[in-house]
Amino acid sequence: ADTLRLAVIPGDGIGQEVTAEALKVLTAVLGAQGEQVATTEYDLGARLYHRTGETLPDSVLEEVRGHDAILLGAVGDPSVPSGVLERGLLLKLRFALDHYVNLRPSKLYPGVATPLGQPGEIDFVVVREGTEGPYVGNGGALRVGTPHEIATEVSVNTAFGVERVVRDAFARAAARPRRKLTLVHKHNVLVHAGHLWRRTVEAVHAEFPDVSVDYLHVDAATIFLVTDPARFDVIVTDNLFGDILTDLAAAVTGGIGLAASGNVNPDRTAPSMFEPVHGSAPDIAGQQLADPTAAVLSVSLMLEHLGRTGAAARVDAAVTADLARRAAGEVGGRSTAAVGDALAAAAVA
Amino acid sequence: ADTLRLAVIPGDGIGQEVTAEALKVLTAVLGAQGEQVATTEYDLGARLYHRTGETLPDSVLEEVRGHDAILLGAVGDPSVPSGVLERGLLLKLRFALDHYVNLRPSKLYPGVATPLGQPGEIDFVVVREGTEGPYVGNGGALRVGTPHEIATEVSVNTAFGVERVVRDAFARAAARPRRKLTLVHKHNVLVHAGHLWRRTVEAVHAEFPDVSVDYLHVDAATIFLVTDPARFDVIVTDNLFGDILTDLAAAVTGGIGLAASGNVNPDRTAPSMFEPVHGSAPDIAGQQLADPTAAVLSVSLMLEHLGRTGAAARVDAAVTADLARRAAGEVGGRSTAAVGDALAAAAVA
Numbered sequence: 001a002d003t004l005r006l007a008v009i010p011g012d013g014i015g016q017e018v019t020a021e022a023l024k025v026l027t028a029v030l031g032a033q034g035e036q037v038a039t040t041e042y043d044l045g046a047r048l049y050h051r052t053g054e055t056l057p058d059s060v061l062e063e064v065r066g067h068d069a070i071l072l073g074a075v076g077d078p079s080v081p082s083g084v085l086e087r088g089l090l091l092k093l094r095f096a097l098d099h100y101v102n103l104r105p106s107k108l109y110p111g112v113a114t115p116l117g118q119p120g121e122i123d124f125v126v127v128r129e130g131t132e133g134p135y136v137g138n139g140g141a142l143r144v145g146t147p148h149e150i151a152t153e154v155s156v157n158t159a160f161g162v163e164r165v166v167r168d169a170f171a172r173a174a175a176r177p178r179r180k181l182t183l184v185h186k187h188n189v190l191v192h193a194g195h196l197w198r199r200t201v202e203a204v205h206a207e208f209p210d211v212s213v214d215y216l217h218v219d220a221a222t223i224f225l226v227t228d229p230a231r232f233d234v235i236v237t238d239n240l241f242g243d244i245l246t247d248l249a250a251a252v253t254g255g256i257g258l259a260a261s262g263n264v265n266p267d268r269t270a271p272s273m274f275e276p277v278h279g280s281a282p283d284i285a286g287q288q289l290a291d292p293t294a295a296v297l298s299v300s301l302m303l304e305h306l307g308r309t310g311a312a313a314r315v316d317a318a319v320t321a322d323l324a325r326r327a328a329g330e331v332g333g334r335s336t337a338a339v340g341d342a343l344a345a346a347a348v349a
Numbered sequence: 350a351d352t353l354r355l356a357v358i359p360g361d362g363i364g365q366e367v368t369a370e371a372l373k374v375l376t377a378v379l380g381a382q383g384e385q386v387a388t389t390e391y392d393l394g395a396r397l398y399h400r401t402g403e404t405l406p407d408s409v410l411e412e413v414r415g416h417d418a419i420l421l422g423a424v425g426d427p428s429v430p431s432g433v434l435e436r437g438l439l440l441k442l443r444f445a446l447d448h449y450v451n452l453r454p455s456k457l458y459p460g461v462a463t464p465l466g467q468p469g470e471i472d473f474v475v476v477r478e479g480t481e482g483p484y485v486g487n488g489g490a491l492r493v494g495t496p497h498e499i500a501t502e503v504s505v506n507t508a509f510g511v512e513r514v515v516r517d518a519f520a521r522a523a524a525r526p527r528r529k530l531t532l533v534h535k536h537n538v539l540v541h542a543g544h545l546w547r548r549t550v551e552a553v554h555a556e557f558p559d560v561s562v563d564y565l566h567v568d569a570a571t572i573f574l575v576t577d578p579a580r581f582d583v584i585v586t587d588n589l590f591g592d593i594l595t596d597l598a599a600a601v602t603g604g605i606g607l608a609a610s611g612n613v614n615p616d617r618t619a620p621s622m623f624e625p626v627h628g629s630a631p632d633i634a635g636q637q638l639a640d641p642t643a644a645v646l647s648v649s650l651m652l653e654h655l656g657r658t659g660a661a662a663r664v665d666a667a668v669t670a671d672l673a674r675r676a677a678g679e680v681g682g683r684s685t686a687a688v689g690d691a692l693a694a695a696a697v698a
């Protein structure tokens with residue numbers, strides 16, 4: 001039987017609790033088909049930072065590389081200055097491991113409450129670029145703290161970086177029934193980056209003639225996400241716009257308690273990393289109040305990426321059924337662990 | 350009697366039609382109090398560009414400066430390359446006339462349909478910075494059209510620029526009943542610009558101790574805009590985040606057909622400019638299908654800015670009543686001009 005070598009980074013706050021449940025489901029569903037999970041847990045995040053001042057030691061990064069995949073909980077704590085863990089741990093992993101496809105599906109599961117009055121059928125996926133754009137950490141500040149301070153942030157976009165994520169998004173669109181790709185950018189203002197994205201989508205389109213393509217400015221895209229989310233199939237966009245759109249998409253499909261993501265390296269030159277979209281929620285941490293569903297759905301994305309398609313589908317079906325039971329009022333008020341137990345049991349039933 | 354000297358730039362598409370109605374209402378409401386409106390109309394936009402290749406001739410910009418205010422319709426046409434009119438006309442006006450406060454109120458008027466199931470009471474204003482950030486046009490591209498292309502966009506933020514807009518936002522918050530200011534940025538990733546914004550809000554807060562302040566990352570802000578928009582009172586944010594948030598805010602309060610904006614120069618070193626948030630909508634242009642309400646509400650913002658508080662309130666009341674009549678099914682299917690007629694009549698009734 002195969003053994004899946006998994007690096008686990010529970011991280012901060014509720015990351016700990018939801019990761020435990022995600023692992024429970026993963027172990028159960030793979031165990032049922034005779035596979036083992038060998039986990040290496042890394043204690044990264046606020047605790048390590050306070051103990052050593054480090055966020056991601058080079059030796060740890062090298063060790064992590066030796067795994068088949070990474071499961072991450074959440075990163076961030078009010079005791080650590082803003083940006084330190086985000087840039088030093090989460091983004092460092094995404095960049096170092098070349099997670100250029102940040103995959104974020106948005107689906108309104110049956111029965112799930114949404115803030116929209118008439119949501120329609122929502123089932124799309126955002127392919128967010130993960131290694132470029134305004135996230136590169138290129139910028140700086142001069143005369144800090146004086147009336148003459150100037151601070152810059154540079155969005156860096158390359159043909160290499162844009163083309164590979166656009167091609168990935170086209171391939172995903174081509175494999176879906178609706179075969180529709182929407183580019184979201186702001187090329188009427190960010191003309192240099194925007195036109196690179198636009199020309200790249202036009203060029204790669206020639207390889208995928210069956211996919212229909214349209215374009216929305218990011219501001220208009222937020223409108224459609226609340227007035228007509230059913231119009232979207234696959235969205236491809238840059239790192240920052242993708243960050244914004246996927247939180248909004250999570251909100252309209254029932255909240256970030258359900259939103260899963262994969263930081264994917266499609267070339268498999270390094271392990272991909274799967275994490276819930278939600279943060280560390282320090283206010284409710286350690287109280288078994290967090291919903292582990294987003295982490296569990298991230299496991300489903302991981303299984304899909306690793307070719308365990310059947311297991312992925314079983315996890316997704318377990319979540320779908322559990323959400324329906326919640327909607328019917330059959331379950332509720334459960335602890336984080338109780339939800340994990342139920343999902344693990346359902347995934348192998 | 351006073352005469353208001355108004356520069357009018359109808360621009361492209363439905364900009365023409367909605368500006369005519371906004372002027373109709375303005376003339377009526379000021380006329381009723383014995384004031385004249387002297388308009389100078391400037392034919393800028395796609396037509397001028399195709400005729401001369403120019404977007405905003407220096408001589409026109411100088412002439413425009415000699416007015417008390419500017420009324421703008423909409424800018425943009427598919428026949429003109431993306432970015433040319435936006436950067437060469439609209440943004441050039443905002444930057445040249447130092448419109449550093451881009452004021453965008455969001456209010457859910459009684460009876461207006463919203464995509465949200467339970468919207469609550471929505472009444473907030475976004476103070477969007479208008480002269481800095483990723484909109485400065487600082488950036489470029491290298492090896493364009495080759496596999497080695499690199500395109501950058503630089504967000505430029507200065508203490509001078511951030512402080513003045515933050516102070517304006519605090520003053521607006523202090524004058525509102527709830528006295529609440531929310532800073533929206535992304536300082537866990539855009540650390541240089543984000544920390545400048547954060548420190549500035551902290552510093553200026555000392556001048557406005559009665560105002561309560563909180564902070565949201567831009568991604569989280571989009572969630573609250575659909576799950577709990579009533580939580581917002583005054584939002585202060587950068588140019589690009591403000592662009593995104595205000596379209597979303599318009600969507601949840603009944604659509605961009607109702608969203609007004611003011612590009613305000615609070616120091617009054619140049620005329621301020623008032624425009625609907627919506628675009629030129631070339632698909633419905635020239636057919637009297639556009640709703641002029643956003644343009645009319647922009648006139649209300651203009652009147653407020655010019656100290657014509659009573660007239661501003663009458664325009665707002667006319668719109669409120671008209672929207673209630675629409676909700677009651679008493680009116681509907683009207684042409685752009687018919688809506689303008691009704692609003693003008695109601696504003697002087």
Ligand SMILES: CC(C)[C@H](C(=O)O)[C@@H](O)C(=O)O
Nearest residue numbers: 086087090243277537538568
């Ligand atoms: C925590 C933060 C750095 C991160 C991001 O901006 O990418 C988060 O918001 C996300 O969406 O995964």
Ligand SMILES: CC(C)[C@H](C(=O)O)[C@@H](O)C(=O)O
Nearest residue numbers: 188189219435436439592626
């Ligand atoms: C047309 C465009 C340049 C403009 C902007 O991005 O500011 C518009 O979207 C707006 O919000 O006024």
